[in-house]
Amino acid sequence: MSDAGFDEWLHAFVADDGYYLACENGHGLLPPRWVCPDCGSTEFTEEALPETGTVATITTVHVAAPAFEDDAPYDTAVVDFGPARVTGIVVDAEPGTVGVGDEVAVDVGASETIGADVLVLRPA
Amino acid sequence: MTGVRVAGVGLTHFGSHPERTGRDLFAEAALNARADAGVPLDDVEQLNVGNFAGSLSEGQGHMAPLLAEAAGLDCPATRYEEACASAGVAVREAVRTVRSGEADVVLAGGVERMTNQDTAAATEALAIAADELFEVRAGVTFPAAYALMATAYGEAFDVDDDELKTDLANVASKNHDNAIPNEYAQYQRELSVQEAVDAPPVAEPLGLFDCCPITDGASAILLVSEAYAAEHDVSADVAVVGTGQATDRMALQDRDHLARTPAADDAAAMAYGEAGIDATDVDVAEVHDCFTIAEVLAIESLGLYEPGEGLGAARRGETRADGETPVNLSGGLKAKGHPVGATGGSQIAEMTRLLRGDHPNSDAVEDAEVGVTHNAGGTVASAVVHVLEVAE
Numbered sequence: 001m002s003d004a005g006f007d008e009w010l011h012a013f014v015a016d017d018g019y020y021l022a023c024e025n026g027h028g029l030l031p032p033r034w035v036c037p038d039c040g041s042t043e044f045t046e047e048a049l050p051e052t053g054t055v056a057t058i059t060t061v062h063v064a065a066p067a068f069e070d071d072a073p074y075d076t077a078v079v080d081f082g083p084a085r086v087t088g089i090v091v092d093a094e095p096g097t098v099g100v101g102d103e104v105a106v107d108v109g110a111s112e113t114i115g116a117d118v119l120v121l122r123p124a
Numbered sequence: 125m126t127g128v129r130v131a132g133v134g135l136t137h138f139g140s141h142p143e144r145t146g147r148d149l150f151a152e153a154a155l156n157a158r159a160d161a162g163v164p165l166d167d168v169e170q171l172n173v174g175n176f177a178g179s180l181s182e183g184q185g186h187m188a189p190l191l192a193e194a195a196g197l198d199c200p201a202t203r204y205e206e207a208c209a210s211a212g213v214a215v216r217e218a219v220r221t222v223r224s225g226e227a228d229v230v231l232a233g234g235v236e237r238m239t240n241q242d243t244a245a246a247t248e249a250l251a252i253a254a255d256e257l258f259e260v261r262a263g264v265t266f267p268a269a270y271a272l273m274a275t276a277y278g279e280a281f282d283v284d285d286d287e288l289k290t291d292l293a294n295v296a297s298k299n300h301d302n303a304i305p306n307e308y309a310q311y312q313r314e315l316s317v318q319e320a321v322d323a324p325p326v327a328e329p330l331g332l333f334d335c336c337p338i339t340d341g342a343s344a345i346l347l348v349s350e351a352y353a354a355e356h357d358v359s360a361d362v363a364v365v366g367t368g369q370a371t372d373r374m375a376l377q378d379r380d381h382l383a384r385t386p387a388a389d390d391a392a393a394m395a396y397g398e399a400g401i402d403a404t405d406v407d408v409a410e411v412h413d414c415f416t417i418a419e420v421l422a423i424e425s426l427g428l429y430e431p432g433e434g435l436g437a438a439r440r441g442e443t444r445a446d447g448e449t450p451v452n453l454s455g456g457l458k459a460k461g462h463p464v465g466a467t468g469g470s471q472i473a474e475m476t477r478l479l480r481g482d483h484p485n486s487d488a489v490e491d492a493e494v495g496v497t498h499n500a501g502g503t504v505a506s507a508v509v510h511v512l513e514v515a516e
Contacts, residue, residue, distance in 0.1 A: 006257045057382050059271035060328040065251050066244045068263045076263045078377050085377040087262040100279050
């Protein structure tokens with residue numbers, strides 16, 4: 001089953017075409033959206049997400065949900081890209097080595113446990 | 125607008141009761157509340173019941189009529205689901221119903237059966253309170269979400285890792301101390317600060333003892349109008365004088381603040397406004413410490429501390445039983461336990477007992493007149509605050 005809006009958004013990163021939605025007043029959002037929760041605007045345009053963002057907060061997860069059991073331990077981070085923030089799993093770095101303020105880029109990877117597409121973050 | 129009184133409260137033991145069904149747990153709590161209130165069964169006009177994940181853990185949806193039947197009630201019954209704030213919302217709507225004059229007697233509370241699943245299944249069930257697309261699929265468990273807030277707190281207020289872990293361990297240790305005499309508590313045992321600091325990590329910086337346990341249990345509160353209490357000579361010395369609720373963005377990534385919980389600020393402002401109090405009037409608080417960092421964020425949102433100042437409150441002794449404003453004298457979610465859909469009702473039950481003077485920890489707050497409860501859903505995308513007062 002697909003999740004319209006979300007799947008297109010996630011897979012755009014595979015082609016290095018990552019984007020966010022900007023409402024007519026410039027609020028940054030992730031799809032699917034009909035109304036801007038900041039201002040009520042219903043007009044959106046797709047804007048390119050900056051290539052790298054800054055880790056706003058991060059944790060090393062040792063006890064995972066079943067869908068990520070074999071991935072643990074792993075780092076999950078909320079990353080600030082300016083107009084929008086995204087959450088993903090850090091790859092290409094030992095857990096615990098990426099910190100707040102570090103630069104990362106978004107990609108799509110597969111969870112080790114169930115192979116599902118996952119938004120991943122690579123140190124930039 | 126009529127005043128609302130707590131006529132009776134009922135609880136089950138909070139703990140591991142994997143063999144007990146939701147209906148069994150809630151029936152016990154409801155019967156205890158009615159016995160405590162001395163109100164006839166037929167006078168109950170409405171049931172509001174909180175439940176979070178019975179449809180997953182028990183395969184049971186449509187919980188409200190089932191629980192009404194279990195409690196012996198024949199009246200309109202509705203289930204409220206607001207994650208960990210389910211019972212808080214159920215109580216709040218009951219308060220509003222009585223206050224409006226639509227009903228004089230409403231039973232509210234909640235129930236959760238959790239330990240009949242293994243930890244993995246329970247972790248998965250709890251995670252549905254987060255944003256499924258943007259958080260759960262990014263590996264965010266519930267401890268991880270609060271860990272993200274804890275990391276952000278350390279960054280925002282320039283706290284180093286050791287200080288953060290030690291101060292949070294003090295919250296856990298305090299709440300374990302408070303739970304020792306509480307006959308309803310899951311963990312009636314001490315936990316040293318060092319034990320908490322040394323515990324295995326769950327989601328850094330949070331360790332095992334920063335996390336509340338997985339718990340089965342139920343709570344029930346019998347609310348009546350002031351007029352009903354007077355007319356029927358019902359002993360109801362605690363009044364609900366303020367209720368507030370607010371909402372934040374679901375996912376942490378979409379919030380204005382990662383180290384603060386503005387929904388709880390707003391819910392508190394609403395409840396305090398109704399009660400005509402401010403934070404300096406609060407004598408005692410029961411707050412939603414699903415994780416130790418959550419207690420810190422809660423006491424800051426309640427205005428007991430400025431942002432960044434709440435972290436060291438337990439270490440400094442200010443929120444301990446013998447401190448200026450005791451927090452979680454019940455043991456909190458951390459040590460009393462957290463049957464998700466029952467917790468908001470349990471907080472009201474414990475606060476009522478504390479203010480009436482029949483709680484094992486009532487001696488710590490002998491002169492208390494104003495108590496506040498803070499119940500949060502998810503990472504505080506939902507918040508419910510109640511103000512209880514000893515009635516004149």
